[in-house]
Amino acid sequence: MSENVLVSGVPGVGASRVCEGARRELDGEYTLLNVGDIMLQEALEHGLASSREELSRLRIRDQRALQRRAAEHIGRESDSGSLLINTHLVVETPLGYVPxxxxxxxxxxxxSALVVVDAATETIRERRERSERGYEHFSESVGFHKQLQNAAAFSYSLQGTMPVYHLDNEDSAGETSAQLAAIAGMLSNLSPES
Ligand SMILES: Nc1ncnc2c1ncn2[C@@H]1O[C@H](COP(=O)(O)OP(=O)(O)O)[C@@H](O)[C@H]1O
Incomplete structure (x- = not known):
């Protein structure tokens, strides 16, 4: 049976790097998808936005439609095997935070599981500043974003049956990746053969 593992982190915490490392460790057992990339692809095809920043400036209604299409895309992908899904549980927009x-x-x-990648607020700020990925349009309210994300994680858990796992990415990203790979591997081993 295939498993879908949701991975979320406040922008800049290192979720992409950790997911990429875990995907490599899992050696083909899981495919890595990024919800933001899928939404951007959909937005480009429909002429709605041409960058991540523009995506977060769309009307909430349009963002919802793109989220829905991304979920359908992921649903189709999961028919072919297990997925690591890098997403944001809480999205910062110029009008405030949205789910x-x-x-x-x-x-x-x-x-099957929701993994929150975490680090100290100051560490996230420093990583944003050092990164070339361009985090300039995010506000300074990293601590508040983290609080909302943690609240969202458990409220999403209540809507389904997935446990929430906390992963600390304060030190070595390689170690965090290995922990994520271990969780994903454990889930695959728990699944009954279908
Ligand atoms: N454990 C870590 N230690 C040091 N730097 C890290 C670590 N994890 C991520 N980074 C760096 O932090 C920046 C943001 O990481 P990235 O994976 O792009 O973030 P996200 O996907 O969470 O926005 C990148 O420059 C990345 O190399």
Whole structure:
């Protein structure tokens, strides 16, 4: 049976790097998808946005439609095997924070586990400054974003049956990747053969 593992982190915490490392360790057992990339691809195809920043500036209604399409895409991908899904549980927009997932998306993706990648607020700020990925449009409210994300994680958990796992990415990203790979591997081993 295939498993879907949702991985979330406040932008800059290192979730992408950790997911990429875990994917390599899992050696083909899981495919890595990034919800933001899928939404951006959909937005490009429909002429709605041409960058991640523009994506977060779309009307909430349009963001919802893109989220729905991304979930459908992921649902189709999960028919072919297990997925590591890098997403944001809480999205920062110029008008405030909005949920990165909806009940409808969760029902479509049906994750087996939700992993929150975490680090100290100051560490996240420093990583944003050092990174070339461009985090300039995010506000300084990293601590608040983290609080919302943690609240969102458990409220999403209540809507389904997935446990929430906390991963500390304060030190070596390689070690955090190995921990994520271990969780994903454990889930695969728990699954009954179908
Ligand atoms: N454990 C870590 N130690 C040091 N730097 C890290 C660690 N994890 C990530 N980084 C760095 O932090 C920056 C943001 O990481 P990235 O994976 O792009 O973040 P996210 O996907 O969470 O926005 C990158 O420059 C990355 O190399």
């Amino acid at each position: 990165g997932m909806t009940g409808e998306m969760l029902a479509e993706i049906d994750p």
